[in-house]
Amino acid sequence: MRVGFIPLIDCAPVLFAEVLGLYERHGLDVELRREVSWSNIRDKLAVGLLDAAHMLSPMPLATTLGIDSVNVPMIAAMTLHLNGNSITLSNGLWREIEEAAPEHVGDNRPAGAPLDARALAVVVARRRRDGRAPITLASVFTYSSHNHLLRLWLASGGIDPDRDVRLTVVPPPHMVAHLSGGTIDGYCVGEPWNQQSASLGIGRIAASSRQIWDSMPEKILGTTEAWAQQNPKTLIALVKAITEAGAWLDEPANRPEAARILSTPRFLNVPADVIGRSLSQPDFHIFHRQLANFPWRSHADWYLSQMVRWGQVAPRHDMRAVADRVFRSDIYRAAASELGLPCPLDDRKVEGAHPDPWIIPTNGAPVAMGPDSFLDGSVFDPSTETSKTFKQQESNHG
Structure with a gap:
C-alpha cells in the first residue's frame, strides 16, 4: 500500500513504523511516498494514488463537507501527534515591533x-496610517x-x-525560502521549519502551538471513507503499526536516534541538531502519551466551529454528525483493543478546561x-x- 507524507517532524510515526519494521510485523507491505504539498496529499488520496497519508487534522472535514476543491469523504483513523507548531516572524517585522511596541519585546517580554x-x-x-x-x-x-x-493568535491581539493582514498559503518545506526572500513577513508551520529559520538567523519564533492551544491535535492518519470501508483489516493493522x-518515539532515550534518521535526505533533509533542538523541548512533540493517538471527536467539533467562525463553511445543523463520520474513534478503539491499550470512556471531552495536568x-x-x-x-x-447549529457562534470577525 502507498502512504504519503510531508517532510515534517510530526510525520515521524509514519516513517518509523517502516524504520522499526512494524509494518512488516503487522503483515503490511508499505511504500512511503514523500509529497511536496498538502494539496498533493489531498488530491492523490482522492484519486487513489495514495491509500493513506499523514494529513492535516481539518482536511478530511473539509473534503467531506465539500468546501475544499476536492469533494470526497475522508476519515481520520487516528491522531499522529500533539503540538509541534510555531509562529515565526521575519527579522524585519520583529524590528518594526521593537520600534513600535518596545513594551512587548526584549527585556519586557x-x-x-x-x-x-x-x-x-x-x-x-x-x-x-502610513x-x-x-x-x-x-x-x-x-x-x-x-x-x-x-487566526486565534491574531484575534487575541485585536487583529482581524x-x-x-494578508493571509496566504505556502507549503511547509518552502516557508524558510519565502521568509528569507521577503515574500512573506511570517508564518505558522510545523517543525523543523521554525527552528530552521531561527538557526539560520532569518526569523524569530513568536509563539508556539503549546502557548496558543496546548495539547492541540496536529496531524492525523487520513484515508478516503471508501478505502477504509473496503480495507478494514488493513487499516487496523496500519493504525497498530x-x-x-x-510509543517508541515518545521514549526520551530514542529522540537522538530519531533526529538522526529524520535528518536524512530521504525524509526531512535538515541538520540533525535542528531537529534535535525541537524534539528536546518538553511536551512540544507528543506522539503517543496522553492518549495522543485517540481521534477525539471534540477536536473535530472545535475545528468545525472555527470553520464557521471564519466563514469557511455556512452554519448547519448536522456538524456533530460530520465530526462523528470523519473522526473515527471506533477504528482506533478496535486497533487499541488488539494492542491492549486504554481508550477514554467517551469520544468527546471539554477542550481548554485544564490549565494543569489532569x-x-x-x-x-x-x-x-x-x-x-x-x-x-x-x-x-x-x-x-x-x-x-453554530448560528450563535461569534461572528466571523469576533
Missing part, C-alpha cells in the same frame, strides 16, 4: 512567554490547524485576520493528560456547542 499579538497590532495600525502594504503571513493550507492557530512507532478515566487504568488551555482563556464544551 517574560522569558518563555509568547509574543503578545497586541504588539503586532501596533505595527498593523502604523502601516495602515499607507504601507499590509503584513503578509503564511500558513500551510486553508483548512489546517496552522491557519486556525494563526481577514481585514488587517503507527501507534507502536509513536487524569482521565479509561477502559483500563486512568491516564495522565497534559494541559489543554487556549491562549484567549476560552473553553469549548462540545456538549453545548455542537447542540447548536
Whole structure:
C-alpha cells in the first residue's frame, strides 16, 4: 500500500513504523511516498494514488463537507501527534515591533512567554496610517490547524485576520525560502521549519502551538471513507503499526536516534541538531502519551466551529454528525483493543478546561493528560456547542 507524507517532524510515526519494521510485523507491505504539498496529499488520496497519508487534522472535514476543491469523504483513523507548531516572524517585522511596541519585546517580554499579538497590532495600525502594504503571513493550507492557530493568535491581539493582514498559503518545506526572500513577513508551520529559520538567523519564533492551544491535535492518519470501508483489516493493522512507532518515539532515550534518521535526505533533509533542538523541548512533540493517538471527536467539533467562525463553511445543523463520520474513534478503539491499550470512556471531552495536568478515566487504568488551555482563556464544551447549529457562534470577525 502507498502512504504519503510531508517532510515534517510530526510525520515521524509514519516513517518509523517502516524504520522499526512494524509494518512488516503487522503483515503490511508499505511504500512511503514523500509529497511536496498538502494539496498533493489531498488530491492523490482522492484519486487513489495514495491509500493513506499523514494529513492535516481539518482536511478530511473539509473534503467531506465539500468546501475544499476536492469533494470526497475522508476519515481520520487516528491522531499522529500533539503540538509541534510555531509562529515565526521575519527579522524585519520583529524590528518594526521593537520600534513600535518596545513594551512587548526584549527585556519586557517574560522569558518563555509568547509574543503578545497586541504588539503586532501596533505595527498593523502604523502601516495602515502610513499607507504601507499590509503584513503578509503564511500558513500551510486553508483548512489546517496552522491557519486556525494563526487566526486565534491574531484575534487575541485585536487583529482581524481577514481585514488587517494578508493571509496566504505556502507549503511547509518552502516557508524558510519565502521568509528569507521577503515574500512573506511570517508564518505558522510545523517543525523543523521554525527552528530552521531561527538557526539560520532569518526569523524569530513568536509563539508556539503549546502557548496558543496546548495539547492541540496536529496531524492525523487520513484515508478516503471508501478505502477504509473496503480495507478494514488493513487499516487496523496500519493504525497498530503507527501507534507502536509513536510509543517508541515518545521514549526520551530514542529522540537522538530519531533526529538522526529524520535528518536524512530521504525524509526531512535538515541538520540533525535542528531537529534535535525541537524534539528536546518538553511536551512540544507528543506522539503517543496522553492518549495522543485517540481521534477525539471534540477536536473535530472545535475545528468545525472555527470553520464557521471564519466563514469557511455556512452554519448547519448536522456538524456533530460530520465530526462523528470523519473522526473515527471506533477504528482506533478496535486497533487499541488488539494492542491492549486504554481508550477514554467517551469520544468527546471539554477542550481548554485544564490549565494543569489532569487524569482521565479509561477502559483500563486512568491516564495522565497534559494541559489543554487556549491562549484567549476560552473553553469549548462540545456538549453545548455542537447542540447548536453554530448560528450563535461569534461572528466571523469576533
